[in-house]
Amino acid sequence: xxxxxxxxxxxxxxxxxxxxxxxxxxxxxxxxxxxxxxxxxxxxxxxxxxxxxxxxxxxxxxxxxxxxxxxxxxxxxxxxxxxxxxxxxxxxxxxxxxxxxxxxxxxxxxxxxxxxxxxxxxxxxxxxxxxxxxxxxxxxxxxxxxxxxxxxxxxxxxxxxxxxxxxxxxxxxxxxxxxxxxxxxxxxxxxxxxxxxxxxxxxxxxxxxxxxxxxxxxxxxxxxxxxxxxxxxxxxxxxxxxxxxxxxxxxxxxxxxxxxxxxxxxxxxxxxxxxxxxxxxxxxxxxxxxxxxxxxxxxxxxxxxxxxxxxxxxxxxxxxxxxxxxxxxxxxxxxxxxxxxxxxxxxxxxxxxxxxxxxxxxxxxxxxxxxxxxxxxxxxxxxxxxxxxxxxxxxxxxxxxxxxxxxxxxxxxxxxxxxxxxxx
Amino acid sequence: xxxxxxxxxxxxxxxxxxxxxxxxxxxxxxxxxxxxxxxxxxxxxxxxxxxxxxxxxxxxxxxxxxxxxxxxxxxxxxxxxxxxxxxxxxxxxxxxxxxxxxxxxxxxxxxxxxxxxxxxxxxxxxxxxxxxxxxxxxxxxxxxxxxxxxxxxxxxxxxxxxxxxxxxxxxxxxxxxxxxxxxxxxxxxxxxxxxxxxxxxxxxxxxxxxxxxxxxxxxxxxxxxxxxxxxxxxxxxxxxxxxxxxxxxxxxxxxxxxxxxxxxxxxxxxxxxxxxxxxxxxxxxxxxxxxxxxxxxxxxxxxxxxxxxxxxxxxxxxxxxxxxxxxxxxxxxxxxxxxxxxxxxxxxxxxxxxxxxxxxxxxxxxxxxxxxxxxxxxxxxxxxxxxxxxxxxxxxxxxxxxxxxxxxxxx
Numbered sequence: 001x002x003x004x005x006x007x008x009x010x011x012x013x014x015x016x017x018x019x020x021x022x023x024x025x026x027x028x029x030x031x032x033x034x035x036x037x038x039x040x041x042x043x044x045x046x047x048x049x050x051x052x053x054x055x056x057x058x059x060x061x062x063x064x065x066x067x068x069x070x071x072x073x074x075x076x077x078x079x080x081x082x083x084x085x086x087x088x089x090x091x092x093x094x095x096x097x098x099x100x101x102x103x104x105x106x107x108x109x110x111x112x113x114x115x116x117x118x119x120x121x122x123x124x125x126x127x128x129x130x131x132x133x134x135x136x137x138x139x140x141x142x143x144x145x146x147x148x149x150x151x152x153x154x155x156x157x158x159x160x161x162x163x164x165x166x167x168x169x170x171x172x173x174x175x176x177x178x179x180x181x182x183x184x185x186x187x188x189x190x191x192x193x194x195x196x197x198x199x200x201x202x203x204x205x206x207x208x209x210x211x212x213x214x215x216x217x218x219x220x221x222x223x224x225x226x227x228x229x230x231x232x233x234x235x236x237x238x239x240x241x242x243x244x245x246x247x248x249x250x251x252x253x254x255x256x257x258x259x260x261x262x263x264x265x266x267x268x269x270x271x272x273x274x275x276x277x278x279x280x281x282x283x284x285x286x287x288x289x290x291x292x293x294x295x296x297x298x299x300x301x302x303x304x305x306x307x308x309x310x311x312x313x314x315x316x317x318x319x320x321x322x323x324x325x326x327x328x329x330x331x332x333x334x335x336x337x338x339x340x341x342x343x344x345x346x347x348x349x350x351x352x353x354x355x356x357x358x359x360x361x362x363x364x365x366x367x368x369x370x371x372x373x374x375x376x377x378x379x380x381x382x383x384x385x386x387x388x389x390x391x392x393x394x395x396x397x398x399x400x401x402x403x404x405x406x407x408x409x410x411x412x413x414x415x416x417x418x419x420x421x422x423x424x
Numbered sequence: 425x426x427x428x429x430x431x432x433x434x435x436x437x438x439x440x441x442x443x444x445x446x447x448x449x450x451x452x453x454x455x456x457x458x459x460x461x462x463x464x465x466x467x468x469x470x471x472x473x474x475x476x477x478x479x480x481x482x483x484x485x486x487x488x489x490x491x492x493x494x495x496x497x498x499x500x501x502x503x504x505x506x507x508x509x510x511x512x513x514x515x516x517x518x519x520x521x522x523x524x525x526x527x528x529x530x531x532x533x534x535x536x537x538x539x540x541x542x543x544x545x546x547x548x549x550x551x552x553x554x555x556x557x558x559x560x561x562x563x564x565x566x567x568x569x570x571x572x573x574x575x576x577x578x579x580x581x582x583x584x585x586x587x588x589x590x591x592x593x594x595x596x597x598x599x600x601x602x603x604x605x606x607x608x609x610x611x612x613x614x615x616x617x618x619x620x621x622x623x624x625x626x627x628x629x630x631x632x633x634x635x636x637x638x639x640x641x642x643x644x645x646x647x648x649x650x651x652x653x654x655x656x657x658x659x660x661x662x663x664x665x666x667x668x669x670x671x672x673x674x675x676x677x678x679x680x681x682x683x684x685x686x687x688x689x690x691x692x693x694x695x696x697x698x699x700x701x702x703x704x705x706x707x708x709x710x711x712x713x714x715x716x717x718x719x720x721x722x723x724x725x726x727x728x729x730x731x732x733x734x735x736x737x738x739x740x741x742x743x744x745x746x747x748x749x750x751x752x753x754x755x756x757x758x759x760x761x762x763x764x765x766x767x768x769x770x771x772x773x774x775x776x777x778x779x780x781x782x783x784x785x786x787x788x789x790x791x792x793x794x795x796x797x798x799x800x801x802x803x804x805x806x807x808x809x810x811x812x813x814x815x816x817x818x819x820x821x822x823x824x825x826x827x828x829x830x831x832x833x834x835x
Contacts, residue, residue, distance in 0.1 A: 388473070
């Protein structure tokens with residue numbers, strides 16, 4: 001009997017998962033369900049080239065690396081799961097039976113918490129290709145000022161594009177410096193300097209209280225300290241929320257909204273039972289990473305969607321226990337003429353060392369340590385050496401991992417990464 | 425013989441015609457210590473890891489030392505100063521970041537892809553002339569008649585070296601290329617000759633650069649001499665860089681063309697396909713680079729203890745990156761001993777990798793493609809006179825000394 005496999009979530013992790021399912025030898029029916037009408041597409045360029053108008057969102061369609069011979073259910077969201085009957089309900093009311101299920105529903109942009117304000121014309125979030133197209137159109141009309149709420153990666157990349165387009169930008173950042181929550185203030189201070197030099201007006205440690213509008217169009221925002229910022233365009237870039245609402249009532253366990261998985265991407269239900277026939281991958285999955293013992297890890301990285309999607313797809317078919325999923329987390333970002341790359345996870349780092357490059361030139365590698373072990377390495381325009389640090393992190397090398405290297409920064413001993421005080 | 429003296433065998437000229445069985449013995453031994461403390465690195469994965477490891481240095485030349493002249497003023501005052509200057513301003517292949525990066529950025533403003541592409545027509549025309557000169561001959565030497573004259577003409581033109589000086593340059597380039605061989609660095613006689621050549625070519629370059637400053641033209645030396653948007657080089661670096669550009673693109677391309685023709689004659693089916701279809705040239709050149717690389721290995725130095733593949737390369741140890749062995753690593757290439765231009769994902773190390781990746785690679789590819797296509801078309805029924813051909817001495821820059829072909833005619 002040939003088993004039916006369903007992949008819910010037709011983005012990067014789902015596509016790479018589906019390809020792995022075929023590569024692993026599954027010859028039976030394969031169905032991909034996606035809530036968007038688009039074939040799987042690549043997101044990294046949305047917040048860069050697409051909103052800059054360098055190429056259209058249509059150019060982001062992902063290449064199919066393996067013949068899938070799949071049934072596509074695009075434009076139909078999954079709205080429910082019965083893990084006992086092994087059945088998925090689609091938005092049109094149709095029921096899809098499965099024998100094995102891969103959940104790759106990803107995450108969505110956190111929208112502005114006040115729905116009436118969020119609905120004002122000129123208020124955007126940026127996650128999908130339609131969002132990017134809409135924002136591109138709005139930026140092309142040369143707004144007087146763009147207000148970006150949030151100092152994370154999407155906010156920073158969008159700010160960079162806006163400055164390239166010659167637009168005035170204000171960034172209201174709840175943290176002390178952009179990306180401080182991920183990189184620590186000691187490192188993100190360099191980025192803040194770079195952004196300010198590029199002409200971004202940054203309001204650190206600030207929050208927006210409300211958005212203002214007139215005749216249905218946004219006109220600006222009022223900050224919690226009462227200051228007003230007028231803007232024709234507001235980009236709400238406050239992070240992402242895992243797409244698991246459709247699993248309400250399914251009994252599958254969730255932590256902070258993400259699906260709770262074991263080390264092999266198998267999902268767990270609320271009673272602790274492991275479903276070997278359901279695996280999850282990508283932004284939606286929280287899993288124990290062998291290098292980072294402290295609880296579950298959820299990653300919104302492109303590389304993780306690729307690796308974990310492929311791992312989970314294969315494991316779903318093979319059903320074996322094999323080695324745990326252990327891909328080293330990595331990401332990159334391009335902004336303000338910089339290429340920022342991170343290998344490993346900085347969470348919990350208690351020390352930081354600038355190990356190579358030149359702080360004066362704003363080109364360096366910084367290593368993060370935790371209790372004497374190297375857990376992450378960050379590159380600002382110095383990525384060529386990152387593979388050596390990635391290998392050191394995977395080998396649980398002492399901190400700092402590499403000494404005596406070329407282009408070494410020797411004078412600076414380990415310092416405090418300076419984590420921002422947790423925000424409520 | 426044990427693996428701990430394998431590098432001696434690799435360097436032994438009697439193994440020049442076919443060093444590949446020696447490399448094959450390194451399978452399963454990605455990092456091997458030699459008796460003299462040198463580390464041989466041969467697997468694709470280990471070489472890759474070391475190329476991207478910041479504890480690996482390219483500054484592995486011994487300090488410059490002029491041969492004694494007998495004149496105490498020269499030997500004790502002048503020469504040591506000159507030696508110090510030479511040691512500090514090595515060409516960028518012997519430099520580490522950040523100096524290397526700054527120099528390379530400046531070179532890249534001049535070694536532009538449009539300048540490289542402009543050489544296509546020039547190379548075709550020059551090859552035509554070279555073959556026309558041999559028209560009517562029943563024998564041709566690929567090395568002397570084609571592979572040597574072509575690259576030197578092209579690089580001289582790109583740099584802006586007057587054509588009448590080309591023959592002098594060819595001699596200098598050949599002498600300086602021997603400096604890349606590891607043993608030559610420690611051999612006093614060769615070092616002396618190399619140094620004398622270096623001094624001669626430096627003096628020539630100095631004059632030429634002055635001339636370029638007075639009368640700038642549309643060539644690389646004029647651009648470098650005038651300073652670029654990425655900065656300007658100091659005088660000593662400018663001279664060292666000009667010499668490097670001249671030499672590096674020279675012997676290597678000679679080997680690419682000669683090895684290419686030799687390989688095609690050993691695989692006549694591929695030669696025939698190329699004759700029918702010039703579009704095959706890029707794939708062919710890539711596979712020739714993997715299969716018979718112009719540069720078999722390069723050396724580095726470990727700046728700190730490096731744990732790799734179960735070994736620890738200690739601080740200060742000389743490291744040999746055996747690119748030619750990695751190009752035939754069965755863990756990376758299916759059927760590595762088979763010459764297969766249709767091989768997918770042909771990521772060879774014949775241009776090195778990482779920060780020192782050959783900046784002349786696009787030019788080498790163009791010259792290789794044009795030379796092979798032209799030879800395939802114009803040599804009617806070519807046959808190898810000697811197989812294997814005699815080889816030049818170099819174990820790193822390995823290639824035929826001569827490659828004589830008998831032909832029915834030259835079309």
